[in-house]
Each structure stands twice: as structure tokens, then as C-alpha cells.
Amino acid sequence: MSRPDGARTTAELDAVIEQTLRDSELEHEHPRPGAWVVDLPGTKKLKTVCGLIVGEHSLRVEAFVCRQPDENREQLWTYLLQHNARMYGVAYSIDGVGDVYLTGRLPHAAVTSDELDRILGAVLSYADDHFNTMLEIGFGTSIRREWEWRVKRGESLRNLEAFAAFADPTRGA
Incomplete structure (x- = not known):
């Protein structure tokens, strides 16, 4: 009620x-x-x-x-x-x-x-x-560092793919 x-x-x-x-x-x-x-x-x-x-x-x-x-x-x-x-x-x-x-x-x-x-x-x-x-705005530097670290070690980038456009230096900015 x-x-x-x-x-x-x-x-x-x-x-x-x-x-x-x-x-x-x-x-x-x-x-x-x-x-x-x-x-x-x-x-x-x-x-x-x-x-x-x-x-x-x-x-x-x-x-x-x-x-x-x-x-x-x-x-x-x-x-x-x-x-x-x-x-x-x-x-x-x-x-x-x-x-x-x-x-x-x-x-x-x-x-x-x-x-x-x-x-x-x-x-x-x-x-x-x-x-x-x-x-990307608040954690871009950390995401780029993580991307580099994974590439160097041959680790999977699967869960970072959404950030490839700005994190992957081979794709060009």
C-alpha cells in the first residue's frame, strides 16, 4: 500500500x-x-x-x-x-x-x-x-606501454585490439 x-x-x-x-x-x-x-x-x-x-x-x-x-x-x-x-x-x-x-x-x-x-x-x-x-584519454600512455611490452614478448594483443589505432606505432597516427 x-x-x-x-x-x-x-x-x-x-x-x-x-x-x-x-x-x-x-x-x-x-x-x-x-x-x-x-x-x-x-x-x-x-x-x-x-x-x-x-x-x-x-x-x-x-x-x-x-x-x-x-x-x-x-x-x-x-x-x-x-x-x-x-x-x-x-x-x-x-x-x-x-x-x-x-x-x-x-x-x-x-x-x-x-x-x-x-x-x-x-x-x-x-x-x-x-x-x-x-x-584512451585517461590511460593512453599505459595502454601504449602495455602494447609495446606484449609485442616485445610475443604476447597476445587480443584484448587491446580496440586501441590499435593509437597504440600500434606501425599503423601510423
Whole structure:
């Protein structure tokens, strides 16, 4: 039963979240009432872990995207902020050490199966679509060093292929 102020109970919201995650066949955990951890499978970022936390008036959505950049912090922050203006339901943010997250809030009344599907899709899309660019900006030197090291040792470059255009000196810049 909804409360008179329009806010819904944790149990009501948990039921909507659980049904949505089951219908979407997403791996998830429910460690306690009002708390969900969802694995969103991607292609560039193989998995984005998204937390859904029921608060008193809203559902908080939070997903780790990447650790703090090694270099070009201002360039990465600019890139992320420019994307925020065009994003749906969540925005890029950083924590106290500079790790990158996607965060958002939904009022209780907006927590429906369709809206959860849209928000989780947005989280997955933004984390996955921009991941390689974020790594190139914030970790380019490390990626180039790793590429060189693997080439010298004859190691596989398979999981670095997405960065070949800028990491492989034989391809020309």
C-alpha cells in the first residue's frame, strides 16, 4: 500500500525491481531490502555493475565506470561533462578519489518496469559506448606501454585490439 504522500514502500519497489530484473534475465543480487546489485553485460566494457538503492523518496542508481585516470584528467572530465547534457536519467560523476560513476535518481512514482528498463539500458549504453574513449584519454600512455611490452614478448594483443589505432606505432597516427 502506498503512503499518503505518494511515496511507495520498500517492499512495493522491491517487487517491481525484482520482476523487471527477472523479465530482463539480468544477473542480480538482493543483499537486503531496498538494495540491488545488477550485472549489465556489455561489449567494450564487458560488465557494468549497477546498484539500485531505495531511499525514502527516490531510487538511487549508481554504476562504477572506470577508476581515476592516470593522465589527462581535465580532458576526460570535459569529455564526460559534454556528454551529461545529452544523457537520459543518469549523469557521469566522480567520487572523492576521481573514480568515474554513472549516477541518477528516480522518484518512487517513476519506478516502473518500463522506466527501470530504460534507465538500466541508459547505464549500459553510456558505460559501454564511451568506455574505450575514456580509457584512451585517461590511460593512453599505459595502454601504449602495455602494447609495446606484449609485442616485445610475443604476447597476445587480443584484448587491446580496440586501441590499435593509437597504440600500434606501425599503423601510423
